[in-house]
Amino acid sequence: MVYNISRTSPIIFGVGAVEQVGTKAKEHGCHKVMLVTDAGIKNAGIAAEVRKHLEAAGVGVVEYDKVPSDPPDNIIEEAAEIARREQVDGVVGVGGGSVLDAAKGVNVLLTNPPPITNYYGVFTAKNLGKVLILLPTTSGTGSEVTAISVVTNSRTQKKSGVIGPYCMATVAIVDPALTVKMPPSLTAGTGMDAFSHAAEALTSGFANPISDILAERAVELIYKYLPVAVENGADMEARINLSLASLLAGIAFNDALPHYGHAIAHTAGARFHVHHGMVCGLALPVVLEFVADVLPEKVKIIAKCMGVEVSDAMSPQEIGRKVREAIQAFTARIGMKTLKDVGIAKTDLEAIAADVLTDDCAAFGPKKITVEEARKLLSEMYA
Numbered sequence: 001m002v003y004n005i006s007r008t009s010p011i012i013f014g015v016g017a018v019e020q021v022g023t024k025a026k027e028h029g030c031h032k033v034m035l036v037t038d039a040g041i042k043n044a045g046i047a048a049e050v051r052k053h054l055e056a057a058g059v060g061v062v063e064y065d066k067v068p069s070d071p072p073d074n075i076i077e078e079a080a081e082i083a084r085r086e087q088v089d090g091v092v093g094v095g096g097g098s099v100l101d102a103a104k105g106v107n108v109l110l111t112n113p114p115p116i117t118n119y120y121g122v123f124t125a126k127n128l129g130k131v132l133i134l135l136p137t138t139s140g141t142g143s144e145v146t147a148i149s150v151v152t153n154s155r156t157q158k159k160s161g162v163i164g165p166y167c168m169a170t171v172a173i174v175d176p177a178l179t180v181k182m183p184p185s186l187t188a189g190t191g192m193d194a195f196s197h198a199a200e201a202l203t204s205g206f207a208n209p210i211s212d213i214l215a216e217r218a219v220e221l222i223y224k225y226l227p228v229a230v231e232n233g234a235d236m237e238a239r240i241n242l243s244l245a246s247l248l249a250g251i252a253f254n255d256a257l258p259h260y261g262h263a264i265a266h267t268a269g270a271r272f273h274v275h276h277g278m279v280c281g282l283a284l285p286v287v288l289e290f291v292a293d294v295l296p297e298k299v300k301i302i303a304k305c306m307g308v309e310v311s312d313a314m315s316p317q318e319i320g321r322k323v324r325e326a327i328q329a330f331t332a333r334i335g336m337k338t339l340k341d342v343g344i345a346k347t348d349l350e351a352i353a354a355d356v357l358t359d360d361c362a363a364f365g366p367k368k369i370t371v372e373e374a375r376k377l378l379s380e381m382y383a
Contacts, residue, residue: 003208008145008251009134009169015240017175021050021092021133022057024171028131030090032060034083036103038067041095041137044181050094050135062086064106067095070269070276071102072154073116080109080116090131090170094178096190097141097150097276100134104149104167107132111166117153120160127166134169137178139229139242140190140277142197142250144172152270159266161360176236176243184230188334191226191242192281195219196265197249199284200258203291203298205366211256212301214248219305221245223330230334259365260356261287264378267356272344281331282339285324286380292320294367299323306330339382346382350375 012020025033033054037047042065051061064079083091083106091110093103105116107129112119119125134144143149149162182190198218201211222245228238264287265279292299296316303310303319308326310319339349353375356362362369 004206004255005208005210006147006255008254009172011145011172011174011247013174013244013247015175015177015236017173018050018135018178019053021135021173022053022055022059024173025054025059025090025092025131025133026057028090028170030059030131032062032086032088033090033092033131034079034086034088034106035061035063036067036079036091036093036099036106037063037065037095038099039065041099046137046178046181047094050092054092062088067099067102069098070152070159070273071098071105072152074154076102076105076116076151077109077114080106080114083110088130090133091129092133092135094135094137096136096138097143097193100136100141100143101149101151103134104132105151105162108149108162108166116151116162119162122163125162125164125166129166131170133171133173135173135175135178136246138182138186138190139176139179139239139246140193142194142246142253144169144174145247145250146254148254150266157270158355159270159359174243174247176239179239179243180233182233184233184335187229187233188226188336189275189277189281191222191229191277191334192284192331192336193277194242194246194249195222195226196261196280196284197253197258198222198245199288199302200261201249201252201256202301203288203295203366204256204259204364206364207256211252214252215256216301216305218245218249218252219302223306227334257364258361259287260290260362260369260377263356263359263362264381266359266361267352268349271352274339274342274344278336281336282381283377285327286377288327289320289324290373290377291366292316292323346379349378349382353378
């Protein structure tokens with residue numbers, strides 16, 4: 001079998017790594033950058049800290065802080081227009097996955113004409129972007145090391161990916177200290193996003209031996225440290241290990257692409273505007289049970305990472321059920337909300353089944369899925 005194993009971005013990892021952002025921007029020839037962020041990161045003082053280090057290195061900063069969750073095309077295009085007018089030669093993204101995806105989109109539009117939706121798909125943009133430096137403030141998306149920017153089409157309210165080398169960071173700076181201010185609910189949601197990246201990478205139709213190693217370690221770390229960080233956000237051992245796990249899972253799923261859980265999360269997020277990681281955490285248990293019949297050994301690996309006893313005598317269906325129950329107990333333990341809690345009706349959720357199959361990630365599963373099977377998964381994750 002032939003595997004696709006991509007290179008990752010250069011990574012600076014560790015507490016205090018943020019202090020190198022100005023130096024790295026200067027090393028890569030930046031004189032003025034656009035700092036892409038959101039209101040929450042600005043109010044927390046994190047954007048100001050990054051700006052301080054950039055300006056100390058002699059790099060001018062144009063700030064854009066209007067990025068919402070599930071960034072739509074029009075926001076990315078607005079930011080890119082400002083960046084072009086200001087003649088920036090780099091983009092620095094500071095925030096969670098939505099901010100990093102928006103920063104990638106802005107970078108694409110610095111060297112390619114709008115709209116950003118023209119570049120949905122793989123290798124659709126003609127030109128590489130400029131310098132792109134990404135600093136995650138959550139331990140969830142892994143966007144700092146992937147070649148994917150997920151963008152919501154404001155007209156259709158559907159998410160799709162802009163995928164290619166122009167979405168790869170020139171440098172990824174992962175400072176676990178930037179995640180300390182996350183509240184418990186966001187820690188839980190982003191943690192389950194990373195858990196889903198790892199578990200779906202392990203069970204992807206595009207998994208490879210390297211992605212398997214990275215994903216397995218990520219599952220172990222998240223299962224051990226996520227409850228600790230939810231309970232005590234200031235626990236630096238937990239924050240460091242969750243940042244590492246998110247990074248490992250991001251590298252893993254950059255090649256071994258996520259599948260049905262993310263297809264559900266993308267579709268539900270665009271339709272109902274609910275937190276991506278929450279939906280991932282609710283979808284993952286039923287998705288793993290669904291694929292256990294074709295990948296029982298992979299699902300067994302996930303079980304062992306969680307300390308769930310599975311024997312060689314168990315059927316694939318039994319393994320799938322055990323893992324489903326274990327993950328559902330885990331999400332309850334970290335206080336994850338249900339879809340009912342956030343006001344989504346079961347009939348409305350089931351109605352998105354056909355759209356789930358049109359999401360990009362639906363093509364990456366280890367077996368085919370029908371609309372009726374997708375509807376059944378949606379029904380089961382609602383319970």
